[in-house]
Amino acid sequence: MSQQIPQGTFLGHPKGLFLLFTTEMWERFSYYGMRALLVLTMVAATDAANPGFGMTTAEALKLYAYYTSLVYLTPIFGGWLADTFIGQRRAVILGGALMSVAQFVLFAATPHSLSLFYVGLGILIIGNGFFKPNISTMVGDLYEQGDARRDSAFSIFYMGINLGAFIAPLICSTLGEDPAWGWRYGYLAAGIGMALSVVIQLFFAQRFLGDVGVVAGAKRSLDAAGGKKQPLTKVELDRLRVILTLFIFVVMFWLAFEQAGGLMNIFAQDKTDRMIGNSEVPAGWFQSLNAMFILIFAPVFSILWVKLNKIDKNPDAPIKIVVGLFMTAIGFGFLVAGIFQMQTTGDAKASMIWLVLAYMFHTLGELCISPVGLSLMTKLAPMRLASLVMGIWFLMPALAQLLGGLIGAFSEQAGEYESVRHFAANLGIRAEDAGILAIFGSIAIFLCLFAIILWFISGKLVLWMHGAEKFSADTTEAALNEELNVVGDHEALRKQH
Template identity: 65%
Template sequence: MSRNIPQTTLLGHPAGLFLLFTTEMWERFCYYGMRALVVLSLVAAVDGANPGFGMDRGQALILYGWYTSSAYATNILGGWIADNILGMRRSVLFGGLIMSAAQFTLFFAVPGDITLYYIGLVLMAAGVGLFKPNISTMVGELYPQGDARRDAAFSIFYMGINLGAFIAPFITSTLGEDPNYGWRWGYFSAGVGMLISVAIQLLFAKRFLGDIGVVPTAKRSREATGGVKQPLSHEERDRLRVVMSMFVFIMMFWTAFEQAGGLLNLVAQDNTQRMVGAFEVPAGWFQSLNPLFIVIFAPVFAWLWVKLARENKNPSSPLKVSAGILLTAIGFGFLILGVFEMQGTSDHKMSMIWLTLGYLFHTLGELCISPVGLSLMTKLAPLRLMSVIMGVWFLMPACAYFLAGYIGAFTEHAGEYGFVQQFAISMGVMPEHSGLLFVFAAIAAVLVLFSVLMWLVSGKLVDWMHGAESTTAKA
């Protein structure tokens, strides 16, 4: 089947990349703007100045884990619908409209209507499932197999994700945490951002994407084989083994990383000294640190991967994942230092520098894993399973977010266990901070272990790829 792919370029990449960049930027504004509000609005007192739902912290973190897990678990279904029925482009549009409806539902739910709030969360998960795997797969569709620019393209695309995530809390949290406006207006602003994303796709997709994402990939695959349904080849099966083998490693990374939206959000609110002169930094603003660092460092990583590819020195994706997991462990090391600092301060709070350094190293780890993994999925996936395999990639954080919510909730009561208290006391930490110390230390230790294991199995995974990462550098 002949395909119409516009040849217009910008900064050495197809112009369609920057359309997808902008579309994803506003979608992530919607998602992360909401993420900064969920736990804080759930735990806000019903009769407070800025009323919420009055949940206890543990219950709110578990609900947050269920929601974020569901939002990514639906990506497999969304990928299947795109591959077999709608195509990627229409899936993105329908997903965006559902996400907008979700945010406006949350607007009407706050404060107090928890049933309507649950409906909003369900709608949000359904919309993400249609939108997320398909916008990412279209990035890979812009590049032929073997094009060295593909990893760099996903790093650039990742900037769009995080530019939206960076901007969002300054608007949604500023509105939501201000009693003069309230949580509901934070959700409303997130919904407006999603409508902008949909409008951009409607207005410019045909011009800059041609027919990318219009025809379902399963139909394209059948046409390429003369209408005969072929079984998976030996190479395709091996490549799918790589996807499944990496599952647990990526899941462990995201389990640690996603403490940002739950546990670390509460650490920022309750355990961090946030005063700068007479101004108290809103807790939700710390959610912008990770995307800010992405925007700063993603171009560096994009340049680095292309440069190393040209010199035939580019590490394999499994080795990049190993490095990313180790960097994330270092980030938790800084948070442990913050817990130690809390023991010597009059208010028993840590400096903002430890939270900032934690987010920095989590970001560096993410840049070695997430954009690289997105690119790898498009290299390994059989054509007829393109969006489904991207959905499998997002199932990894889905499982992780479920675990992350329970780990965050466990922190609330971890200090009640004798062995946790003894561990903390042996390290000179007060019992009331023992849960934080234990969870941070345990996460760091597990990450180091998984980093080493990934390094050990990386050679076998590369063999199973059958040259999928072989590249041809382009000027």
């Protein structure tokens, strides 16, 4: 069943692309604005000038772990429901409406009712499951198979993702961290952004999207689902071995990377000198750095890969992941350097430069792993198991979010061990900083160890790929589109069809 797409283009693309761009931009604004506030709201004292819920750091980081892991888990079910029953369009509107309501619930709950706050988080998780996997599916549906504009469309869509992620903390954290307004007004801003996303879909979707996303994908593809089932071949089994092996290393990366919204957020608030002149930089503003660095470096990496490919020096995917793990480890090394600097300052706080450098190297690591890994999954997955394999890929950050949050929460307990305090003291580190040193330092060490192990087994993994990884782009422009496409796919949890 073909889908009717309205005529007319803007900048060479269907006008519906820019509708979806705007919808996703406001949804990302809502998500990242709320994420920048969550842990800080939880740990703020109930009697502070800007009161929160008075949790310990460990309690707040555990909550963050449970929330973010479920955020990455529910899109698997939301995507299946949309494909099978309700269609992408209804799923996006339903999910957006639920998330908007949830943000307003958080506004109403803060700082008076922790129980109501939990209700808001639960509604956010459900709404996210419907929204995330379906909106970018509609981007792809705007183009026929083989349309050369499709990759470029995801490049444009990807810019919307990171534009929303960049501006969100600047607005939501500015309001939320200011006692004159309070945490709740940060959530209110996030809710208004999400409401705008829904309103845009309700009023303009039919005009610019036609019937794209209206009919469930299972119904549209029914005619193409025939044929006999065949057992997996040896090549397919070998490629599945690669996927399952890389699962371990990619989980380790996301476990480290997702400290950004948890322990690194606490580090920014409590351990970082954020003063510029007489003004204090809100802690949540640092959450914008990842999106900013992606916008800067993603085109650079894309051009780098194609240049290396032209001289037959383009590294295999496992080697790129090795580099990504080392890059992320260097980022944590800068945080450790910041802890050492804290011991020499009168206010026991580190310079902001350490956080900036950490976020930059974490982003460089992400660009070596996230787009490369996602692209590799689509090449290795047997056609009949494509959806399952993509589900496995998105389970990686779900598991990593949970483990990473629990590890971050352990920082307080780790500092209570006499052996940890003794080790820190020998390095000239105060007892109150021993726990965070242990966590950041251990993550850096384990990232390096995992990178070394992957480097040793990379040759075998390449053999098991059986030539699946062939860089098809032969121009810098094509490579740029391909690279931004897969990064954007990861950010939006795009379902593969």
